Amino acid sequence: MKSMIGVLGGTFDPIHDGHLAMAQFARSQLDLAKVLLIPAGFPWQREPRASAEDRLRMAELAIAQQPFIEVDAREVRRHTPTYTLDTLEELRASYGSDQSFCLILGSDAFFNLPTWKEWMRVLDLAHVAVLCRPGFDLPVEHLPPLCAKPGMHGRAVFQTSRIPLEDE
Template sequence: MVRSPELAPLGILGGTFDPIHFGHLRLAEEARQQLRLARVRLIPAGRPAHRGAPGARAEQRLAMTQLAAAGNATLEVDAAEVLSNAPSYTVPTLERLRRELGAQQPLVLLLGADAFAGLPTWHRWRSLFELAHIAVATRPGHSLDTHALPPELAAVCDERSTDASALATSPAGCILRFPITPLDISATAIRSACARLESPRYLLPDGVVDYIAQHRLYREAPCEPEEEPS
């Protein structure tokens, strides 16, 4: 019997993207290279479920994400959460992608270490492993300390941890770690700079800088620190 060819994994990077910046884009690029992803899909949250109202409207954050991804064929932007009236949760989004892409397509949810540590607080978090692999970005020289994780998550890590070679051979269910270049850039700091009428140039793509200036975004008092959607 001839074996079906392996499907290249698709990376999934969700976030408020308020605004999207080079830290997000570098994470996507390094994940793509190290994990051998075909592409990375950027998914701006429409109505983030676990934080206050973003500083920019959903359609503005979508427009900035599209500007940031322009010209990079390995990045694609998914507008579905922005166009939906429902709160943004990761499990329903992955269920939608499964309907769209099929049961055999490997999906790789990209998370930072802090977001991963908070996974047990997420909506239907155990269902994540039925829908996608999870790749956790760590700083070089730092491993993910399972002893510091909630016990229920540490147990799942012990059961499911693997390396990147497993991603293309199954559609979901694995946990792996990959190092990324640490960039001291945050959306919170960018919003604060804009509120002080300081330029955020070189912290995010020029098209996004120009969009922020054109629409006079973040001129009010800075918002609370960003949180990952769940």
């Protein structure tokens, strides 16, 4: 069986140490083969300040010294609104059906999951790791209502402690 691949998408406007810390933490804690950092080309939830190409280039520069993180440009190249579902389906087609993926989400993104395009299908295509990223708390009291949604049981792993940054 192949090692799981992490998928960390985002606007990355700009990419920062918190994003890299999430990728590194998820890789080490979940024993991921690698983490794909996927800048959103045309995010549907908010308009970025920097262009998609600039954000892609910033991501490439940020991971230059990160051997287990790769930048994947598929969403930037798509030139249509960016949906995680479409990306996971493309990844499945590219890597094969026997490859497992872990969608890495900050707690802020996880709480918005029910607003995503076909979010339950997203859960069919990838495991989900919810991390409490620096600067954002994971309000545990809000987890039960979201986790109680039909089909959610056993589909997400939560890391409620703060992700350490390298300079701490």
